[in-house]
Amino acid sequence: MAASYSFLELVSEIFGWIYTLCWSLSFYPQPILNCRRRSTTGTTIDFPSINVVGFLAYFASNAAFLYSPRIRHEYALRNHGLTPTVQLNDFAFAAHALALSIITTSQFMPSLWGFEKRGRREPGVRISRSVMGIMVGSFIVVGLVAFIVFLRGDPDPRTGWAWIDVIYTASYVKLFITLVKYMPQVLTNYRNHSTAGWSIAQILLDFAGGILSVIQLSIDSYLQRDWSGITGNPVKLALGNASMFFDVIFMVQHFYLYNDKRAKAFAEEYDPLLYNSSGERID
Structure with missing residues (x-):
């Protein structure tokens, strides 16, 4: 039995770093493609911002976790004395993803990268009002919860507001953004x-990372013999599933819906940088 648990712990660690690698690598194809084309045409600033x-x-x-x-103490009080199922690879991935998202967003400033300038009224050039509202609202919600905890924090985290609720709120902000981004x-x-x-x-890598992320979380919860490892970390579970759902949509769009001559004709007319003189796609 001990050998079985040691094996599963090893599998969990391996899957964790593989999914971290997949998700991390998924942030490179888009900015690299933008650099090759020297343009952000076909993409929107909403996504990276x-x-x-x-x-x-x-x-x-x-x-924090x-x-x-x-x-960590407040988490243990609420989850039968267990430790959070957040791993070092989760932290590493978040830091890396934040840095790459900032870089990709900066590519929408053509003068900074020497890219082709896009019209100010062209769709996707400016952050949409809805996305801007979500971004501003996210900071307001987290700040409001922190203010409530500061004023009415309960000495016993199991029965009232505690600082872990601020962290959970930040986690749910990430989850909500994933659902709409x-x-x-x-x-x-x-x-x-x-x-x-x-x-x-980037979508194929993201899909692979989502599958491995959910598997790792399930293994960790099994090893703890308590599925509160999942309920105590619902964001990690939801992130994997939500990303896979949209990845499937993108794959259907790319490989089935718009993989025809009409789509190519549209792209050649509105984005000639995608094709060479022979009509072959360069991305």
Whole structure:
């Protein structure tokens, strides 16, 4: 039995770092594609900019669950004395994703990267009002919960407001952002009848990472013999499932819906940088 548990612990650690690698690598195809094309045409600033806020929240929550004695103590009080199922690879991924999201967002400043300038009224050039509202609202919600805890914090975290609730709020901000951040790009692909300019490589890597993330969380909870490892870390479970759901949508768009001559003709007309003189796609 002990050998079985040691094996599962090893599998969990391996899966954790593999999914971290997959998710981390998924942030490179899009900025690399933008650099090759010297343009952000076909993508929207909404996706990377809202990612900055989401991964800032995710980074903060992972850091707290890993390194804050107070948060870890409050977690144990609420979850049968167990430790958080957040792993070092989760923290590393959040830090890396935050940095790459900032870099990708900066590519929408053409003068900074020497990219082709896009029209100020072109869809996707400016952050939409809805996304801006979500970004601002996220900071307000977390700040409000922190204010409530500061004023009415309960000495016993099991029965009232505690600082762990601030961390959970930041986690749920990340979850909510994940549920909505893909929609602007899904709609852009739909309007263009094309996925031109949107890297499918990042989606395939993201899909693989989502599967391994959910498996790792399940193994960790099994090893603890308590599924509160999942209920105590619902964001990690939801992140994996939500990302896989939208990844499937993007894969259907790329490989089935818009993988035809009409989509190519549309891309050639509106984004000639995607094709060479022979009509072959360069991304």
